[in-house]
Amino acid sequence: MSSMKLVQTGDADAIRVVEVERPVPGPNDALVKIRACGICGTDVTFLHMGGTPIDALGNPLDGGALRSLPLGHEPAGEVVEVGAEVTELKAGDHVVVNPQAAPSGIIGCGGALGGMGEYLLIENAVVGRSVAVLPDSVPFEVAALNEPMAVSRHCVNRSEAGPGDKVVVFGAGPIGLGAVIWLKLRGVEHVVVADVIASRLETALAVGADAVIDSSVEDVPARLLELHGTGHNALGQTRPDTDVYIDAAGAAVVVNTALRTGKWGAKLVVVAMHKQPEPIDIGAMLRSEMVIIASQGYPSEIFEVTLEIAEHAERFGKLISHKVPFSDVAHAFELTLTPGAAEKVVVTFD
Known part of the structure; x- marks a missing residue:
């Protein structure tokens, strides 16, 4: 044999x-x-x-x-x-x-x-x-x-982000950058990517991100205010007018940044794996009434993405x-x- x-x-x-x-x-x-x-x-x-x-x-x-x-x-x-x-x-x-x-x-x-x-x-x-x-x-x-892009697609589907929304993606690895591509292909108005590695941020711009934030040296909430304009939380405090936060990084600091930065009714979609329990700021979540959404795998997306990857092969190839x-x-x-x-x-x- x-x-x-x-x-x-x-x-x-x-x-x-x-x-x-x-x-x-x-x-x-x-x-x-x-x-x-x-x-x-x-x-x-x-x-x-x-x-x-x-x-x-x-x-x-x-x-x-x-x-x-x-x-x-x-x-x-x-x-x-x-x-x-x-x-x-x-x-x-x-x-x-x-x-x-x-x-x-x-x-x-x-x-x-x-x-x-x-x-x-x-x-x-x-x-x-x-x-x-x-x-x-x-x-x-x-x-x-195809498989990792199905993971990204499920995350974007879970976010329900639409053309008028403003989104920030934390983590410019393959899943985060895949989310950027899907967000832009569905016509989302403005997508920002935050990461600490310059080469990843360059790739984010290459695949369609509207702006990037080097979170190792830049103030993320302040930059989001500049990029997305002014919103408010449930107490009337000034917050960025960002509609959706996507955690593709898997770090507690990302989750807490989103909770503390979110405007009233913003969403946080967690697609990254968090390898151990971590403390999060529940009080900040209450002040924004932020909706936290988990995204796991690809219940229906595994072949939903296939022909679109084929259509945009050059763009996905940059990952x-x-x-x-x-x-x-x-x-x-x-x-x-x-x-x-x-x-x-x-x-x-x-």
Whole structure:
């Protein structure tokens, strides 16, 4: 039987490239040759731990044991084989994948399968549920942004921001910048991005932000007053006329800045992962009657974004800071594990 290479977690902060059997699709499955796969912060979390304390179906392992798991939940590739019962796909189709649709567990996030390998089995291959077909003209590295851009899209959908709104996005990583693109594509009037890294702010302007704030040296509330005009909180105190605050940074200071800066009825959408409980200023929330909205994953957006990414491929492509060949995949993960070394790393395959 043919073999293939696959990336798994190794010791803490390390990967292993292993040889495994190349999957054989059943009658309802498809086999995809991976052409590109992004690396995500979730991958980094698994690498820091050196594995996962749960089995492929989400059950805790005994005695605090860790299981090595295959990585990669942002794959794009080309169909090379389909099962006899699959009618909507054919060899040669370019596809992106819904990692949460696999019966054997979430692809690359604790399930039995991973997208950071030469081939990926699509179990129960159904267009619109487990895979989506996209135009051949879209570069595979851009197609591999489909999953994180679905996360961004859900965040923007949750915000309900419209053309007349003014928005600030904290955190100019891929999710925050994806939110900027979706906000501008839906006609939002003015979008500001705040971050502490100059190169990220440059990318924010390149993908369509109307203004940026270097929050390491600038007074964020004062700059928002300049950019968005004057509003007031429930006590009549002067506040920026910002309608929506998006936390794509995952820091308590961002949440508290939004709470203390918000005008009456403003919204805060939290899409970033906060890794531990943190104190927030509830009193400030009361003074603004701010609405706090959580945004998790992509309940319906995974393929809602696909054709729009294809249409605006050049714009989304600006989010990729590094393209690294699979032959140098260890370096790709080193970049991602090193703070400040890369913004978005995509591994490419021959």
